Amino acid sequence: MIKIFGSPQSSSGRCYWCLEEVGANYEAQAISFKDKEHKSESFLKINPNGKVPALIDGDLVLSESMAINFYLAEKYKPELLGNSIEDKAKVRQWSFWAIADLQPPIINIFIQKNFVPDEHRDQSSIEKSEKKLPPMLESLNQQLKGNNFLVGNKFSLADLNVNSVVSICIPINYDLSEYKNVVKWLETISQRPAFQKYISLN
Ligand SMILES: N[C@@H](CCC(=O)N[C@@H](CS)C(=O)NCC(=O)O)C(=O)O
Known part of the structure; x- marks a missing residue:
């Protein structure tokens, strides 16, 4: 097993x-x-x-x-990896983007807010990380305009991998409300039985 x-x-x-x-x-x-x-x-x-x-x-x-x-x-x-070579490439593109570009500033904010004691918290590093997020979240928002999912208009590993990073915005209190397509996508995906099961493990 x-x-x-x-x-x-x-x-x-x-x-x-x-x-x-x-x-x-x-x-x-x-x-x-x-x-x-x-x-x-x-x-x-x-x-x-x-x-x-x-x-x-x-x-x-x-x-x-x-x-x-x-x-x-x-x-x-x-x-889950996509049906065509092109879709497979896009699944990798979004996944690598999430881990390489989107995750570092989000995790920095998460660590600063949750693990660094008040007296050592680096507010300027939080602000620097926060400034990096809008262009990336906007590119995600644009990709989701008129699409329920990131690639091939069906749920793929790209949705899972990117969603797992974007959803850290919730515990760090980063406001996503202006990214309406992203909010709708998070909501749609949160209904998936596998997601619900995973959340119940937390
Ligand atoms: N790039 C790795 C990062 C893994 C990672 O940073 N894991 C953290 C927990 S969230 C960890 O094990 N940290 C322990 C340490 O760095 O000593 C991945 O995506 O698997």
Whole structure:
């Protein structure tokens, strides 16, 4: 059976959601940051970078949430990757954009607001990150104009991967209301049974 390491509230969350979308049986293994389990000898054998998520499926030991999600889709539900070469390329484009460009400023705000004590919080770094978001959210909003989904007008791994980053705007209190198509897309996707199941794990 597939084994997934890390809690649904961490970067592993998008992999739990993907596991639910592909309908795979899996076993969850919590990793306690408090007890430094992610830096333990046994976990470093699974991911030498000492980070979650990690996944074991048979002989495969894999880390990096996006790589895990592409693997799960390809093996268990390939239609999530798009039907044509062009759609497959777009699924990768949106996924890589989410992890490389959109996620860093959002995560910086999340860390500053949730993990940095008041006296050490770097307000200028929060503001710098906040300034980076409008053009990216607007490009997403434009892509969703007249489209329910990002690629090929059907739910794909691009929606899952990008949504898993955009939805961090909610706990950081970043106002998305001017991005009406994005808000509608978040709402539509939140109705998916696999999403609901993943949220119930939190
Ligand atoms: N690029 C990695 C990032 C993983 C990551 O940063 N995970 C965090 C939890 S959300 C972690 O394990 N942090 C522990 C550490 O950096 O020591 C991915 O997407 O899987």
